[in-house]
Amino acid sequence: MSATAAEGFGRRAAALLRSAANDLKRDDENAERDLGLEPGTFADHTSGKRPVDWALLRRAAEVWPLNERDLLPVHDDCPAGLSVLRAAESLAGSRVLARGGEGYYEYRDTAMSRIASYRPEWIRMLRVVEDNSADNPRVQWNRGHLLYQFTYFVGPVNYYYRWGDTSYCVPMETGDSVWGLPFAPHSFTARTDSEPAYILALTYGGGLVGDAQRELAVLGRRPAHDLALPVAGSPSSLPGLIRSFMAARCVTPAEIADRTGLAADRLTELCSPGATATETELALLAEALGVSVRDLLAPRSTSHHGVSIQHGRDARSWDYPGKDDPAYRFTQLAGDPLHPHTTALQVDVRATTASDDARLVTHQHQYLYVLGDAPVEVAWEHDGQRRTDVLEPGDSAYIEPLVPVTFSATGDALPRLLLLRIAGAVTPEVRHALGSMAQGGIDRYIAEDRLWYSKEGN
Numbered sequence: 001m002s003a004t005a006a007e008g009f010g011r012r013a014a015a016l017l018r019s020a021a022n023d024l025k026r027d028d029e030n031a032e033r034d035l036g037l038e039p040g041t042f043a044d045h046t047s048g049k050r051p052v053d054w055a056l057l058r059r060a061a062e063v064w065p066l067n068e069r070d071l072l073p074v075h076d077d078c079p080a081g082l083s084v085l086r087a088a089e090s091l092a093g094s095r096v097l098a099r100g101g102e103g104y105y106e107y108r109d110t111a112m113s114r115i116a117s118y119r120p121e122w123i124r125m126l127r128v129v130e131d132n133s134a135d136n137p138r139v140q141w142n143r144g145h146l147l148y149q150f151t152y153f154v155g156p157v158n159y160y161y162r163w164g165d166t167s168y169c170v171p172m173e174t175g176d177s178v179w180g181l182p183f184a185p186h187s188f189t190a191r192t193d194s195e196p197a198y199i200l201a202l203t204y205g206g207g208l209v210g211d212a213q214r215e216l217a218v219l220g221r222r223p224a225h226d227l228a229l230p231v232a233g234s235p236s237s238l239p240g241l242i243r244s245f246m247a248a249r250c251v252t253p254a255e256i257a258d259r260t261g262l263a264a265d266r267l268t269e270l271c272s273p274g275a276t277a278t279e280t281e282l283a284l285l286a287e288a289l290g291v292s293v294r295d296l297l298a299p300r301s302t303s304h305h306g307v308s309i310q311h312g313r314d315a316r317s318w319d320y321p322g323k324d325d326p327a328y329r330f331t332q333l334a335g336d337p338l339h340p341h342t343t344a345l346q347v348d349v350r351a352t353t354a355s356d357d358a359r360l361v362t363h364q365h366q367y368l369y370v371l372g373d374a375p376v377e378v379a380w381e382h383d384g385q386r387r388t389d390v391l392e393p394g395d396s397a398y399i400e401p402l403v404p405v406t407f408s409a410t411g412d413a414l415p416r417l418l419l420l421r422i423a424g425a426v427t428p429e430v431r432h433a434l435g436s437m438a439q440g441g442i443d444r445y446i447a448e449d450r451l452w453y454s455k456e457g458n
């Protein structure tokens with residue numbers, strides 16, 4: 001960690017300590033007594049003058065009802081807003097993993113950041129098969145894994161996936177892509193060894209890694225199963241949500257019938273499998289339960305047997321920002337409405353200079369990989385500074401949310417990029433919470449710097 005990075009980490013740890021003490025309604029004297037600190041020193045820890053070290057974290061987690069993790073900030077490994085991993089660095093980390101005693105895949109890490117849940121790998125298929133059968137015994141299946149997986153295919157790659165007891169094989173070509181759900185077994189092979197056959201396997205945690213996983217691990221198996229809600233289209237998606245809120249509010253069907261003016265029979269129906277509600281009924285129920293209509297609407301998924309496949313040959317493409325002298329041509333890659341904040345795009349860069357109209361800004365984290373043979377110039381703005389870099393084929397990058405970025409060609413050869421944008425922990429719920437805080441709240445939320453009241457009084 002550089003001195004600046006360590007300083008930032010220390011500052012964020014100090015703010016978390018103050019924030020936690022405020023939550024627990026401890027002023028400095030109380031905190032010092034609880035944590036066994038010298039009188040007058042707590043403020044030094046919360047201002048960054050003294051470090052929040054392991055001993056202090058351990059003591060806090062012992063005497064206060066919190067976890068060490070609650071007091072630990074994340075590392076900022078992307079201080080410039082964009083960080084690059086060169087193809088040579090990727091190659092240096094190459095490793096072959098064997099299945100059944102024989103090399104099956106060559107893995108190379110590509111750009112990752114501690115700020116986002118990406119685990120993007122470049123993976124080459126070492127196993128060559130002669131057919132497109134899902135039951136080919138030379139196909140080595142994995143056991144599935146936690147992370148969602150977006151996969152972009154390059155060359156003659158066979159994609160295998162299993163849902164329930166059925167296995168499938170889809171022959172893929174360059175430009176095809178697939179989005180897959182967690183824990184479904186899958187595999188990849190090459191149809192020939194006479195041309196490159198590899199994938200960009202961009203796995204990411206979405207909301208599944210982090211606090212939710214840790215909370216459920218404590219609650220246990222049974223609650224985790226009971227908390228699972230079906231997506232839209234399932235007979236129990238609407239009744240599941242209604243019943244969940246009714247239990248939360250401790251209300252009976254009779255009470256909800258009374259609040260909504262709906263007939264008791266109709267309410268029983270709405271709480272039973274197969275129920276659908278009219279817009280009016282949804283509005284009445286939302287009002288009666290004190291929620292928003294969107295809280296009663298399950299998200300939909302277009303995945304089939306656990307995957308959403310998008311072949312390049314029928315993918316939608318469009319020019320950006322307009323048809324005249326476009327800066328880019330985008331092609332929509334695989335995705336799913338279950339993840340509205342994931343966007344996968346193939347970017348064909350068309351221009352050698354990028355105008356202001358070509359600036360791309362998003363609330364999402366971004367991952368970038370240079371496909372094809374042409375280098376690309378990347379320009380971005382961060383902390384009021386404009387920066388540029390040239391990325392060569394095989395280079396990859398991570399870009400922080402809201403960092404404006406443009407791509408342009410460095411010569412006649414037009415670059416092609418793969419862009420995968422994902423949500424972080426700042427979900428729409430969090431963004432709405434930020435938007436409804438009292439004045440000055442957002443700044444204190446990200447770096448609490450004071451006791452929650454004034455000792456001197458107002």
Ligand SMILES: [Fe+2]
Nearest residue numbers: 145149186201
């Ligand atoms: Fe995978």
